[in-house]
Amino acid sequence: MSRLTKPLLAYAGRGRFVTMRLDPDVMLGDLREQLAQIVPHPATLEIRPGAGAVVVEADPGLLRQVVINLVRNASDAAGHRVQVASRTLSRDDAPWWQIEVSDDGAGIDAATLAQIFDPAFAVKTERPGLGLPAVHGIVLRLGGDIEVDSRPGQGARFRVRLPIVPGAEPAPRSRSEIAVPPPRLKGLRLLVADDEPSVRATVRRLLERRGATVVIAADGLEAEARLRDDRFDLVVLDVTMPGRTGYDVLAFARATSPTMPVILMSGYTARTRGEAGEEEPDAFIEKPFTAKVLDVAIDEALGLRAGEPSA
Numbered sequence: 001m002s003r004l005t006k007p008l009l010a011y012a013g014r015g016r017f018v019t020m021r022l023d024p025d026v027m028l029g030d031l032r033e034q035l036a037q038i039v040p041h042p043a044t045l046e047i048r049p050g051a052g053a054v055v056v057e058a059d060p061g062l063l064r065q066v067v068i069n070l071v072r073n074a075s076d077a078a079g080h081r082v083q084v085a086s087r088t089l090s091r092d093d094a095p096w097w098q099i100e101v102s103d104d105g106a107g108i109d110a111a112t113l114a115q116i117f118d119p120a121f122a123v124k125t126e127r128p129g130l131g132l133p134a135v136h137g138i139v140l141r142l143g144g145d146i147e148v149d150s151r152p153g154q155g156a157r158f159r160v161r162l163p164i165v166p167g168a169e170p171a172p173r174s175r176s177e178i179a180v181p182p183p184r185l186k187g188l189r190l191l192v193a194d195d196e197p198s199v200r201a202t203v204r205r206l207l208e209r210r211g212a213t214v215v216i217a218a219d220g221l222e223a224e225a226r227l228r229d230d231r232f233d234l235v236v237l238d239v240t241m242p243g244r245t246g247y248d249v250l251a252f253a254r255a256t257s258p259t260m261p262v263i264l265m266s267g268y269t270a271r272t273r274g275e276a277g278e279e280e281p282d283a284f285i286e287k288p289f290t291a292k293v294l295d296v297a298i299d300e301a302l303g304l305r306a307g308e309p310s311a
Contacts, residue, residue: 020058020059021055021168022057022170023054024162028047028084028086031064031068032047035068039082043078043082045083046082050087051086054088054095056164057163057168062141066160067099067101069131069135073101077103078105079103082103083102086099086100091161095163097164098161100157101158142162146158146160185207185211189212189213189232190232190235190236191216192204192215192217193216193218193246194218195241196238197218206294215230220237220243220244223237223241235253235263237281246265247264250264250281254279262301264283264285265285
């Protein structure tokens, strides 16, 4: 909600607007993994940071949101390719940074193109979000401009330009701002069991964006049935579920597949256990949790099992 509200307030000309000096090509490098998850297979994403060591002044969160929204828009229309390219140019004898997001999709007709940044004009209604009108408003607030070039059958090219701060150095980045690649889960099958549909959907989405294949279960009994019939590389279980608790399913998982990592999650602040002697999970998550907390738990669970000697 924070990521959604901030661009909305920026678009409306309200809200706190904090700028800093940053290297836009470094920002593109930090976004590479996230952008790759947006472009669906079999389309490919190509990122060409070609501006060099230049500095622009912008709110980093909003500028990232601009790039993400443009890539998401391009991926909706893409045939085989989405390209993100940056470069420098001169306008009125001043240096500017430009990022171009292009696709090879169906293109945009003239009537739609004339209204594409109009908040009252919506081409796609199936995805909630701020879309191109917000991108347009944010870019203007950052002191830049945006244009689109497209014809039917020839794809589309969106170009955003921001003024360069000559001779400036980017602000030092804190450790929290340096992107750390999340655990790679491509090729792994994961089971997620929780009786709350919203929790199941959220955890599934977080895991799938890491490349995992996710199977869900609505309660403990269904989780045990899944474990009986299929093989999984990791299991994430809620503690309190109808029929069979997370600890019950954990014991079943240990009996059927002793080396399979298991993570338990619970809304309680302590690692409560029902009876002495129950199995311990490889990691424990307290609800509510962030994506980073889930990533750390997965890394911990997979690392522990990888370090165990084989039987």
